[in-house]
Amino acid sequence: MNKKITIYDLAKTLGVSAGTVSRSLNNHPSISDKTKARVVAKANEMGYKTNKFAANLSKQQTNTIGVIVPKLNSNFMSTILAGIEKTVNEAGYNLIISQSLESMEKEKLNAKTLYNSGVDALLVSLAYDTSNYDHFTPFIHHKIPLLFLDRVHNLPNSSTFIIDNRLAGYEATEHLIQQGCKNLLYIGGNLKRNVYSERLEGFKEALTKHQLPLNNNPVLESDLSSGDVDSVVQHIRTLEHSVDGLFVANDNFAAHLIKALITAGYKIPEDIKIVGFNNDPISELVTPSLSTIAYPGYEMGVLAGQSVISQLNGSINFQSANSITLRHKLIKRESTYKS
Amino acid sequence: MNKKITIYDLAKTLGVSAGTVSRSLNNHPSISDKTKARVVAKANEMGYKTNKFAANLSKQQTNTIGVIVPKLNSNFMSTILAGIEKTVNEAGYNLIISQSLESMEKEKLNAKTLYNSGVDALLVSLAYDTSNYDHFTPFIHHKIPLLFLDRVHNLPNSSTFIIDNRLAGYEATEHLIQQGCKNLLYIGGNLKRNVYSERLEGFKEALTKHQLPLNNNPVLESDLSSGDVDSVVQHIRTLEHSVDGLFVANDNFAAHLIKALITAGYKIPEDIKIVGFNNDPISELVTPSLSTIAYPGYEMGVLAGQSVISQLNGSINFQSANSITLRHKLIKRESTYKS
Numbered sequence: 001m002n003k004k005i006t007i008y009d010l011a012k013t014l015g016v017s018a019g020t021v022s023r024s025l026n027n028h029p030s031i032s033d034k035t036k037a038r039v040v041a042k043a044n045e046m047g048y049k050t051n052k053f054a055a056n057l058s059k060q061q062t063n064t065i066g067v068i069v070p071k072l073n074s075n076f077m078s079t080i081l082a083g084i085e086k087t088v089n090e091a092g093y094n095l096i097i098s099q100s101l102e103s104m105e106k107e108k109l110n111a112k113t114l115y116n117s118g119v120d121a122l123l124v125s126l127a128y129d130t131s132n133y134d135h136f137t138p139f140i141h142h143k144i145p146l147l148f149l150d151r152v153h154n155l156p157n158s159s160t161f162i163i164d165n166r167l168a169g170y171e172a173t174e175h176l177i178q179q180g181c182k183n184l185l186y187i188g189g190n191l192k193r194n195v196y197s198e199r200l201e202g203f204k205e206a207l208t209k210h211q212l213p214l215n216n217n218p219v220l221e222s223d224l225s226s227g228d229v230d231s232v233v234q235h236i237r238t239l240e241h242s243v244d245g246l247f248v249a250n251d252n253f254a255a256h257l258i259k260a261l262i263t264a265g266y267k268i269p270e271d272i273k274i275v276g277f278n279n280d281p282i283s284e285l286v287t288p289s290l291s292t293i294a295y296p297g298y299e300m301g302v303l304a305g306q307s308v309i310s311q312l313n314g315s316i317n318f319q320s321a322n323s324i325t326l327r328h329k330l331i332k333r334e335s336t337y338k339s
Numbered sequence: 340m341n342k343k344i345t346i347y348d349l350a351k352t353l354g355v356s357a358g359t360v361s362r363s364l365n366n367h368p369s370i371s372d373k374t375k376a377r378v379v380a381k382a383n384e385m386g387y388k389t390n391k392f393a394a395n396l397s398k399q400q401t402n403t404i405g406v407i408v409p410k411l412n413s414n415f416m417s418t419i420l421a422g423i424e425k426t427v428n429e430a431g432y433n434l435i436i437s438q439s440l441e442s443m444e445k446e447k448l449n450a451k452t453l454y455n456s457g458v459d460a461l462l463v464s465l466a467y468d469t470s471n472y473d474h475f476t477p478f479i480h481h482k483i484p485l486l487f488l489d490r491v492h493n494l495p496n497s498s499t500f501i502i503d504n505r506l507a508g509y510e511a512t513e514h515l516i517q518q519g520c521k522n523l524l525y526i527g528g529n530l531k532r533n534v535y536s537e538r539l540e541g542f543k544e545a546l547t548k549h550q551l552p553l554n555n556n557p558v559l560e561s562d563l564s565s566g567d568v569d570s571v572v573q574h575i576r577t578l579e580h581s582v583d584g585l586f587v588a589n590d591n592f593a594a595h596l597i598k599a600l601i602t603a604g605y606k607i608p609e610d611i612k613i614v615g616f617n618n619d620p621i622s623e624l625v626t627p628s629l630s631t632i633a634y635p636g637y638e639m640g641v642l643a644g645q646s647v648i649s650q651l652n653g654s655i656n657f658q659s660a661n662s663i664t665l666r667h668k669l670i671k672r673e674s675t676y677k678s
Contacts, residue, residue, distance in 0.1 A: 047477050063456075064435065072424060073637070078417040085411060085438050089449075094456060096403070097436045099424050110428075117402075117433060138386050226620075255624045281565075285594045287626035298412070 005048040014042055065308060066114035066122045067097045068107055070151070075252070075280045076297055077125065080149060083301020084123065091309045093120070102128040111135040121145040121308045126153060128190050128223070145311040147304055150297075151193050154323075161304045163328040165195050168293045169202025171330045172247050172275040175291065177210045179273050179336050181245025184212070186219045187232060187257075188249040196221075196249055199277070203247055224253040233260045236272075244272055251276035255286040258335065274335040288334030296326050344387040353381055404647060405453035405461045406436045407446055409490070414591070414619045415636055416464065419488060422640020423462065430648045432459070441467035450474040460484035460647045465492060467529050467562070484650040486643055489636075490532050493662075500643045502667040504534050507632045508541025510669045511586050511614040514630065516549045518612050518675050520584025523551070525558045526571060526596075527588040535560075535588055538616070542586055563592040572599045575611075583611055590615040594625040597674065613674040627673030635665050 007025070011018040016035070024031045024039035025048075031039075065088055069077045085095050096119060100107035107127045114122060115138050122139050126148065133153055139146045140157050152160040169186075176184060186203045188196035200219055207214055220235060222228045236243050248254035254276035258268055266272050268288055276283055279294035303324060346364070350357040355374070363370045363378035364387075370378075381387075404427050408416045424434050435458060439446035446466045453461060454477050461478050465487065472492055478485045479496050491499040508525075515523060525542045527535035539558055546553055559574060561567045575582050587593035593615030597607055605611050607627055615622055618633035642663060 047480055071421060073414070073418040073421040075412070075414060075417075078414075079412045081436075082410060082412040082438065085436065086440070089437060094435045094437070094452065096433045097420075097424065098428060098433070099421065101425070113433065141386055252620065259624060281591065282621055282624055285598055285621055285625050 005043075005046045007048075010039065010043055010046065010048060013046070014039060061120055061312075062118045063092060064094045064096050064117070064119050066110075066117070066119035067095055068100055068110045068114070068122070068124045069097070070102045070125060070127050071099050072097070075282070076150075076250070076278050076295070079297040080125070080301040080304075083298040083303075084305045085301075087302050087305025088309060091305075093309070093312075100127040100130075104130040104132065108135040111139075115139065115144075119144070120312055121147070123147045123149060123304060123308065125149045126151040126193065128193065131192060145308055147308055149300060149304055151195055153194070159304075159307060160323045161300050161307075161326070162194070162323065163295060163300075163326050165198035166202040166205075168277070168328045168330075169199035169247065170206045171202070172199075172277070172291075172293055173203045173206035173245075174210070175330055175332065175336060176245035176247065176273055176275060177206060177212065179245075179269075181273055182212060183239075183241045183243050184218065184245040184247065185236070185239075185243045186247045186249075187222055187224075187253070188219065189222065189224050191219075191221060199247070199249055222253070224250050226253070226256050229253070229256045229260045232257060233264055236261070237264065242271075246272060246274045248274060248276050251278045251280040251283045251290060251292055254290055254292075254335075255282045258286055258288070258290065269335050269337060273337075275330075276335075279331055283331075283333070291333045291336040292331050294329040294331050296328070300326055344382075344385045346387075349378065349382055349385065349387055352385065353378060400459055400651075401457045402431060403433045403435050403456070403458050405449075405456070405458035406434055407439055407449045407453070407461070407463045408436070409441045409464060409466050410438050411436070414621070415489075415589070415617050415634070418636040419464070419640040419643075422637040422642075423644045424640075426641050426644025427648060430644075432648070432651075439466040439469075443469040443471070447474040450478075454478065454483075458483070459651055460486070462486045462488060462643060462647065464488045465490040465532065467532065470531060484647055486647055488639060488643055490534055492533070498643075498646060499662045500639050500646075500665070501533070501662065502634055502639075502665050504537035505541040505544070507616070507667045507669075508538035508586065509545045510541070511538075511616070511630075511632055512542045512545035512584075513549070514669055514671065514675060515584035515586060515612055515614060516545060516551065518584075518608075520612055521551060522578075522580045522582050523557065523584040523586065524575070524578075524582045525586045525588075526561055526563075526592070527558065528561065528563050530558075530560060538586070538588055561592070563589050565592070565595050568592070568595045568599045571596060572603055575600070576603065581610075585611060585613045587613060587615050590617045590619040590622045590629060590631055593629055593631075593674075594621045597625055597627070597629065608674050608676060612676075614669075615674075618670055622670075622672070630672045630675040631670050633668040633670050635667070639665055 007018050007021040010021045021039055024036045088095055098110040104127050107130055121144060133155060136146055136155060146158040149161045152162055186200055188200055191197045222232060254274055261268060276290045276292040279292045283290040283292045346357050346360040349360045360378055363375045427434055437449040443466050446469055460483060472494060475485055475494060485497040488500045491501055525539055527539055530536045561571055593613055615629045615631040618631045622629040622631045
């Protein structure tokens with residue numbers, strides 16, 4: 001790589017001292033406007049880079065914010081990221097984004113790399129199988145703002161950004177019951193993750209409130225990948241009591257399931273009614289269109305971005321960091337009732 | 340923020356010199372294994388951070404790679420990013436990701452910020468309206484590897500990663516013709532962007548080869564946002580010769596269009612046959628399922644990641660950087676013929 005231009009190169013070319021160059025670039029009052037203009041013009045001409053990293057090292061800031069998400073190629077996650085990026089970018093911060101690929105080991109490695117990179121803050125949505133949280137301790141210990149989004153874990157001095165997953169699960173399930181479903185099944189991801197376990201709680205609460213029996217197996221854990229669709233359909237076919245209502249913990253899996261159930265001879269919504277989660281674009285486009293819970297992912301990203309900037313500016317004390325709950329909304333479409 | 344631990348803090352705590360700490364952490368042969376172990380243990384205990392940025396400043400490297408994409412929340416883009424991230428992360432690089440939000444002005448700003456941040460390389464997919472490329476000159480001038488993906492522009496000493504958009508457009512159109520379409524319309528994005536103009540070229544070539552007349556208006560430019568669907572349907576309804584074949588430059592827009600055309604009373608594929616582009620998950624899930632061009636986005640991300648790492652390692656001479664064309668594939672589904 002080409003050698004980068006330093007203030008010494010500029011000084012030599014301009015025939016002034018390095019100190020003069022440095023003070024000119026920092027707009028120091030001791031330097032005349034004429035000299036400043038000359039230095040800045042030459043700096044631009046020669047492609048001098050403000051050495052932000054070096055400058056920030058002295059004030060212990062890199063102006064970068066680290067992010068760890070399970071995977072980038074998920075509509076839901078990329079929507080949250082879009083909101084975060086826009087917000088922190090406008091505030092002059094860069095986003096270093098990494099994927100855990102749903103693995104705790106990779107999440108640990110990413111956390112370590114980002115810590116060593118000197119990020120000013122860390123935003124995390126937890127991997128599928130994370131069961132130990134020690135890799136976040138250095139951030140907490142060194143008072144580096146730590147925020148969890150969607151898939152969260154409560155650690156001291158960290159913030160969480162969530163929706164009320166329990167209530168959302170309750171509302172989705174109650175909607176199915178109100179549409180006449182009596183034998184319900186919840187299909188969720190790893191119950192270690194708050195989002196899936198809390199939706200299950202809401203599901204059970206709705207059954208109890210409406211005096212419906214919990215089946216023997218009212219819950220099916222799945223990795224929610226399209227590869228798991230066939231085995232879920234198989235499970236549904238072999239249940240003793242025919243299922244007539246499904247609450248599925250994400251839209252993408254629900255959309256694949258609709259397609260597979262129709263192929264297997266089921267009528268949707270006549271035989272089985274389905275509610276998904278997230279309000280991904282797919283939910284509107286699949287036939288029948290999918291009832292779902294609207295999850296304000298972009299807004300969550302924006303709010304988390306604003307919160308982290310406020311913590312870094314000192315306008316929020318990060319030790320009073322707390323839990324922000326955004327509003328979800330049930331959206332009724334064709335998969336739960338004929339219009 | 341808390342003061343970070345320095346080698347001087349470690350030296351003081353351990354009762355040794357800062358030089359001993361530094362050499363121990365760098366595994367220098369002059370230090371005994373026992374001392375090294377003691378220093379490393381204390382460094383971990385006190386949360387000492389390898390000051391990677393500082394270390395890299397001296398070798399003029401930050402181990403970060405900048406990325407500018409039009410938007411994060413696009414299935415296609417986030418798939419490419421997933422491939423890039425995985426590859427460069429395994430090679431020890433961090434990815435700084437920014438969005439141009441389809442605006443040249445924001446793209447310029449991002450390029451400047453990333454340049455000033457000292458990224459070791461830049462990967463770009465161009466914004467919708469970029470018409471001037473001067474913001475990339477500093478990278479070329481300072482021999483910082485510059486790679487364009489999908490939406491590319493040929494600049495000296497920069498690499499491009501593309502598919503053969505002309506051929507893909509030709510094949511999509513020829514498939515429509517072979518299925519009996521005679522009045523075809525191409526719906527693309529901004530024709531300034533290679534991806535849309537080249538697909539149009541292929542579209543026209545197929546019509547010419549099959550001796551079909553180019554209608555007066557065989558092409559419709561759209562921003563391909565869901566908000567533009569209704570006006571496109573309106574346009575189709577008012578055309579003098581009824582359109583019977585549509586080639587649409589992305590799957591998401593094509594899927595919305597299928598839904599809107601069905602609502603407007605058209606039968607798909609009987610009245611109008613449709614081919615999309617990208618093979619997004621939506622193309623399989625919409626009814627009728629959408630014929631499309633499979634675009635290997637994840638592979639493109641991996642290859643671009645490998646290429647940039649090779650350039651940074653010096654195993655590829657970046658001045659011989661060239662154009663990599665990946666294989667696309669026509670996928671035939673229900674939107675162009677009944678099975």
